[in-house]
Amino acid sequence: MYGTGLAKGLMLTLRHFVDSYIDDIRYGFRKYSHSVDNFGIRQGTQTKGVITVQYPDEKVAVPERFRFVPFLIVEDEYHPTRAGKDWCTSCGICAKVCPPQCIWIVRGNDPATGRPVPEPEAFFIDIDICMNCGYCAEYCPFDAIKMDHDYELASYDRTTHHIHDKERLSKPNSYWRSIAPTRAYEEMLARGTWEHKDAAKEARRGKSSSRSAPRPAAKPAPAPATKEAQPTPEPAVNAAPAPAAAAEGTTPWSEDDAKREERRRKALERKARRAAKRGG
């Protein structure tokens, strides 16, 4: 009969419509709660109907391999000797593999001798050209350049904001470990040590030759943390990173992160108290 096909199609749209309400009933008020697993189910393979991500309030988590614009890794304050130093040695491989050639590196020179030093004097990335391909991170032999997960970069003026210089690009090592714990861990295993290749080399050299000061210094706190973290995974500190970090469990820096989280939480509490006081 003419029209049955149409009716069948309309039944489908009706079913989609009903399904989304059934989902609502099934989830009840959890729809409006921002709990992690609820969100996971509703944006995963199980859900029926159409569920919008309430973007600025909640965000779809990006996977570890996600790539946006690159950033440079700088040793953070946890490293006793190299704090604030670049991992980049200005070898120029990233500039060579960059397809649109958006990376500019000025190789550092020792002012005294004039010889090149393994540190970039200047490092620029023109993010108006960058195609987010991730080659720089993939081919960097020193794990020094990584693809950032921060995609919220919109600006009102590109002339001043869109060439990222070294200062803008540099982010601490701990940041990389926080956005991509598993990959950072794998890389660490591949490097053979948790720290930068050069530092490791120095440490080895120091160990073999003099056995003096550098050795204890180069073996800082995070290393023992590895052993602790493996058998007993850290309990969840804040809601979001809990399950997987616990599941991975092997990240050697989880203790550091925990401390930092603790500090952050306390700061937030203080802030809340202050706000409450002001309100009262």
Add this chain to the structure above:
Amino acid sequence: MDLNLQELNATEFPVPAELENNIAITSLSQLYNWGRRNSMWPMLFGLACCAIEMIATASSRFDFSRFGFEVMRATPRQADLMIVSGTVTKKMVVPIVRLYNQMPEPKYVLAMGACASGGGPFKEGYNVVSGMDKYLPVDVYVPGCPPTPQALLYGMIALQRKIDGQSIANGDDVPWYGAGSAEPTPVPVLGPDIIDPRQMDMIRRQAERAAQELVTLGLRELPAAMQMVPAKAAASAAAPAETAPVDGDALAFVLPAGGTPWTEAEDIREKRRLRALARKAVRASRRASTEEE
């Protein structure tokens, strides 16, 4: 959409907490901006890869109608916002400028992705415009190749913030209330290469120079021959001989005033500003004269 009255409240006039959802005391500017930014209709206008992400942003998972980017209009006459989503080519920039001219004021341009912002990975191409702002004033740049839907949403919220910051009392911010109609942006011409009418004088000057000194306009130069193998060596061997004079000439050319090439793309904004200032001056003098009386 729920009407969120709280976001309308001006901070200087506190409303009792129990009435927060019923009453809002606000300034005219704020009300005006609130209305504007929550009914920002983008033009249905896809250029390249970014357009696909724009569609993804419009579709149910990200859904930019939540912010009042309600419907995408295919005609520029009904659109407030042009999302330049993708690589702008020289061939396409002509229709784009025409479309922009057809949009009613107030109008905004959002450059989505690296290509629309500054040429992107294709910048070096011969048919690529290195940034929409070479021809139109761009309000928000969203980097990324392509920006994810959430990055685009962030850019759109940034645009809303920009609108929030504007004041109805300031002629710079609302130039469309000025006397007379807005001047259209001159539409580029497809000649031997794309020609921006605003640059005609400069092109003429350069052409005269070129006629006297036998140099090419711009940087194009045809080398005699180039060895195929080994290519890299040939390139480096041929390059100094070919490019040196070109480079020299190019640098000898007088750069436009201000030195930055993209300044002239903002001349529309500049013109608006000047007009607003002129109006302000007129108003001030009028006020002065009434006071004298």
Add this chain to the structure above:
Amino acid sequence: MPTAAPAAPLTSTTIDGAIDHLQATYPKAVSADNREGYGGIIVESAQLLDVARFIRDELGFDYLSSATAVDYLGAGDHMEMVYHAYRSSGGGALVFKAQTERDQAEIPSLVSVWRGADFQEREAWDLYGIHFPGHPNLKRILMWEGFHGHPMRKDWREAYYEEEQKPFDSRWPGGHVHRAEEKNVFGKNVSYPREIDLSRLMDTSESAVYQSLGLGVDVERVMDKDGFETNELVVNMGPHHPSTHGVFRMVLTVDGETVTSLEPVMGYLHRNHEKIGERNTYLHNIPFTDRLDYISSMGNNHGYVLAVEQLLSLGRRYNQPTYRCEVLRVLMVELSRIVNHLWAIGFWLNDIGAFFTPVLYFIQERERILDFFEAVAGSRMMCNYMRFGGLFGDLPERIKSVSNLTNDRARDYNTIQFLTEMVSERIPRTIDELEQLLTQNEILIERSVGVGVLGAADAINYSAAGPLLRGSGVPYDIRRADPYSIYDELDFDVAVEDAGDMYARYRVRVKELRESVRILRQLLPRLEATKGQSIWADGKPGAYAPRVPLGEAYGRVENGKGELGYYIVSAGGKSGTSNPWRYHVRAPSFINLTPMGIMSQGYKVADIVGILGSIDIVLGETDR
């Protein structure tokens, strides 16, 4: 087969046999191409037409896949047209070439033999300045009429020219940043020839378009008739049109509502893929291929990687990609085919009036697949996943891992579990829903049955590919006709429909969706079986500047939109160059538009968008 000549034995000879036969028949005109790494034959251009007819009619190579030009500046100083002809019954390519001088390049047009050469020859004229006597409508296709020079010539330099080849020396070690426009006098990506005449600057690009329709630019004269007789009217659709799938433009001549002729105008997204590709290294090109057909970037990667691997295999010490690598490649490609077809059907429905309801359902599924791509390759659309002899990475353990950033929400899945659920539940369910929603829908049937008909003979002659070809009753699928990767061991059917109309193309796409799911189901156990195997042919990640031996290669895959081919000429790896000399993309979206004119004649204006939608083009690939 439709194109005449049932002279049985010759049409089934091997390629070598065919070449021998050609040489015997045309001893003067045909010679083997003996350059190192090259294959096929070189044909004297004076006899090219005869030889081409012989190849088509007697030898049975009735399908001209690709025709492209190469500029051998500095290596013989000649231009060359390279043709790849196939049999529509399957098998390898007969490659033949015709050479010409660089100045006043001229090669007879093959449009009278294969209509599919039409746009490709126009492209060669536009970009290389090769003149084709006998071409019915030889004018620029990607650039505008009046543009100065032929940009793909090796001695033509763009305004932002920096060096012949990447990597540029200015980036390192003294990489003081600047923007290219700062070095240009005009602050823009422009350069003008010395002989520019500023006194009469007119946009001449438009008049050429209208002239080919048999109209002058002077439209008034045509319109000035009296009485009730109807006038033909020229209607412009695009480049800014909501249903041209991007910045595509059609100039229609209509008589009332009926279309009498149609002229596709393209190039509005011509972003110089090939010119940039020849400056790039081989590796640089992979992410650029993502941006060709940006709906199914995995398929683009695959074709390119296959072509370069073909070249690499000419050298010593070449290892085949591992089995796991092949499985993963096919997995990704089939998923992106699903994405592509869902997108194509959805937007085709938009075009014929089912505004956005179906598309939103399909985009939901697409988002899930993109989540998977994002987790595996790092980006939703521009996957950049495949490498020469390997892949970017193996499947991650979990599809979403947790990051400590802000308040991001986690969706944590085991990758294999996610994939299994997608393949066994969600995607089949979506296809079922799609069929329930559409296949029997009376409005859809009335809008699409018998509209935009393309016959089998025409489809072959116009070099149509993909669902467009198979919807016309030609069971030609490269995965079966000329198998690559592991497709020969996978069990699937070639989707084919005989009607040749819009509905048939829709049916083909739905069938292919089901076949893709069938393939994916076969891949899952293979993924489990190969767990732990390296994804790299050499056991470790490949070099970033692989040495590619001298030679040419044509790698082609069956992408969602049709046959995607890459023709690559390597200038030789001995000297250490790792940049292709010639890099050409045989874009299905581009060549599938060749029959657009005949497909739309006699239909109503409202059908045109539907016909275009049923071809399924994507402008990034059409214009490159």
